[in-house]
Each structure stands twice: as C-alpha cells, then as structure tokens.
Amino acid sequence: MIVITGATGQLGRLVITSLLKTIPASNIVAAVRNLDKAKDLADLGVQVRHADYSQPESWDTALAGASKVLLISSNEIGQRFAQHRTVIDAAKRANVKLLAYTSLLHADTSPLGLAAEHLSTEQYLANSGVPFVLLRHGWYTENYTGSLAASIAHGTLYGSAGDGKIASASRADYAQADATVLTTENQAGKIYELVGDSAYTLTELAAEVSKQTGKTINYVNLPEQDYRELLVKVGLPDVFANLIADSDTGASKGALYEDNKQLSKLIGRATTSLKDMVAAVS
Incomplete structure (x- = not known):
C-alpha cells in the first residue's frame, strides 16, 4: 500500500493519477487534512484518510499498513521541517519500507533560501532509520x-x-517520475536530481x-x-x-x-x- 501526503494538492493529485495507471486504487491512500476535498479521489476507489500536521497522532492512523510513503513537501514555508518530521516519525513507527521525499534540486548545495528546510528534512531522514529515496525536484514550468x-497583458x-538557465519540467512530468519510483523496487538510498x-x-x-x-x-x-x-x-x-x-x-x-536527463529516463519519454x-x- 502506498500513502501519498498532500494528496489534494496539485502534485499529489497528479501522482495519484499516474499511480492509477499501474496499480489498483485500493492500494493507494490519500492522506489529507480536509476529507471533503478528496471526495473525487474516494469516488475513484482511493482510500482517503485524515492526516493533519497539527495532530501528530493522526499520522499513525493514516500510515497504518503502509509499505511506501510519498512525503510531498509541505507548502507552509517556515513550518515545513517540523511538519515533515512528524510524518517521518510516524513512518518509523509504522515500519514503512520506503519513504520517498520530494526535495529540491541539489538541496545540499543550492543557494536558494528554499533549500534550508529541504536539507534539514533530508538530514533528519538520513538519521531516522527509515529507508528513503530523495526525489529532488527542479523548477516547475508552471511557476512561470x-x-x-x-505578462501578455502588459507586454x-x-x-x-x-x-x-532554467531546466524546468511540468508538474505532470515530475508526478509521473515520482509514481515510477514508488512502483519500482530497490529504490532505498537513491538520490534523483530531476529536471527538464x-x-x-x-x-x-x-x-x-x-x-x-x-x-x-x-x-x-x-x-x-x-x-x-x-x-x-x-x-x-x-x-x-x-x-x-x-x-x-x-x-x-x-x-x-x-x-542529466534523469527525469526523462524515469518517465520513458x-x-x-x-x-x-x-x-x-x-
């Protein structure tokens, strides 16, 4: 069973769409804060479970029976690391076999201010004892x-x-790569630097x-x-x-x-x- 955090977000929904092409909906869990926003996922047969960063105990229920977890980085800047730590701790208690984390391109050397919380998460993962794979995402083309x-209106x-130079790719490209890693064996310990x-x-x-x-x-x-x-x-x-x-x-x-073309190699196009x-x- 694969649990997707932030499943009602833009990336989370796309990952689930990709997963549904290869595995049964009943094997996918959407961990969400607002159950109402996930009704469409439930209608597809995806298991929907409540999980709230402010309620650490909710993650024990959300991750129950999970073999793999995709931890999609939180969008709450400044609170990300603490929130990610909550999920990692729950994954350890649940004996998850693999946690995949959507980090930032070259998080360990990036000059971006965004990198700090990603790197803290990576370091915490490395010391957690939970088997993990890093999916270091580059920029989403949609950001522009x-x-x-x-811009068109004002010229x-x-x-x-x-x-x-910006080597971006679409969210759908990254989502397909994330889904591919989640459904491929022997991923623990790998680091993917993903770009267009x-x-x-x-x-x-x-x-x-x-x-x-x-x-x-x-x-x-x-x-x-x-x-x-x-x-x-x-x-x-x-x-x-x-x-x-x-x-x-x-x-x-x-x-x-x-x-490095790692992204296109993963998605096969x-x-x-x-x-x-x-x-x-x-």
Whole structure:
C-alpha cells in the first residue's frame, strides 16, 4: 500500500493519477487534512484518510499498513521541517519500507533560501532509520507559465534571473517520475536530481511567448529587492514575494539548471517542452 501526503494538492493529485495507471486504487491512500476535498479521489476507489500536521497522532492512523510513503513537501514555508518530521516519525513507527521525499534540486548545495528546510528534512531522514529515496525536484514550468497572462497583458515579463538557465519540467512530468519510483523496487538510498530535458532563460521564455501570441513581450531583469517589491505591489504576500525573488536570483547563479536527463529516463519519454507549456496558457 502506498500513502501519498498532500494528496489534494496539485502534485499529489497528479501522482495519484499516474499511480492509477499501474496499480489498483485500493492500494493507494490519500492522506489529507480536509476529507471533503478528496471526495473525487474516494469516488475513484482511493482510500482517503485524515492526516493533519497539527495532530501528530493522526499520522499513525493514516500510515497504518503502509509499505511506501510519498512525503510531498509541505507548502507552509517556515513550518515545513517540523511538519515533515512528524510524518517521518510516524513512518518509523509504522515500519514503512520506503519513504520517498520530494526535495529540491541539489538541496545540499543550492543557494536558494528554499533549500534550508529541504536539507534539514533530508538530514533528519538520513538519521531516522527509515529507508528513503530523495526525489529532488527542479523548477516547475508552471511557476512561470501560471502568471503569463499578466505578462501578455502588459507586454512585459519581470524577473531577476538574469541569463540563468532554467531546466524546468511540468508538474505532470515530475508526478509521473515520482509514481515510477514508488512502483519500482530497490529504490532505498537513491538520490534523483530531476529536471527538464532542455533549459531556457527568461529572455527566451519571453521570446517564445511573443512568438506564440504575436505580441512583443520584453523581459525586464530587476535587482532582487526591486523584483520583490514589485511582487508585493501586485498583491503577493511578503513570504511568497521573498521566495520568488530569491529563487530567481538563485537561477541566475545556476541553481535551477542541470543536464542529466534523469527525469526523462524515469518517465520513458521527453519532458514537456517549453513551447507546449506556453501554448497551453497562451
């Protein structure tokens, strides 16, 4: 039995969709905070169990009988490590045979501020005694394409990534890779650095959007602080504005680039191209 944490999130749902192609729904457990949001998963035959980071005891029930667990990193910045630790401790009590954790690309050397909680989680896992595999995700292309509507409307794409190359892939690509690892034996101890097959700069992203929309979109590179202030001005909370601006600066230092093709090897096909991702939202 495979338990997926954060199962009603964007990545969690995609992982379950991938798993359903190869294993029975009854062998999948969706661990969720809000049971109502998982009704569609229950309708598919997936077991839905309540699990709340603020209620550590709930994880003992959620992981009962589990052989494998996919710990999808929490989205609560600043609280991630404590929350992840709760799941890892429960996995140890449940004698889980494999815990797969969605970490960050090169978490042990990344300059991104995001890396700290991921690395703390990795280190805790390493000392926990729970067999584990690290699924170090690179950037999701949706992190950029999800906000392209505003760029198209204003004719400008802002960022602070300079000429840094970004080897991103779609969430669906990562989800399929995660599902593949969960359904493949002898994964304990492995570390996957997962990225898209090809890379681009934000200038090249702007050019692709221009090509597909027929409207000139210029990339404007800003200092990190200026970009952060712009993001706050358009309505993003400080914590997310800091995260995005810091990540863009990290990209300028190569933090979102790798060229190992591990992701496409796992999924058995090329990762989704930037062209196709832009087309889906243009």
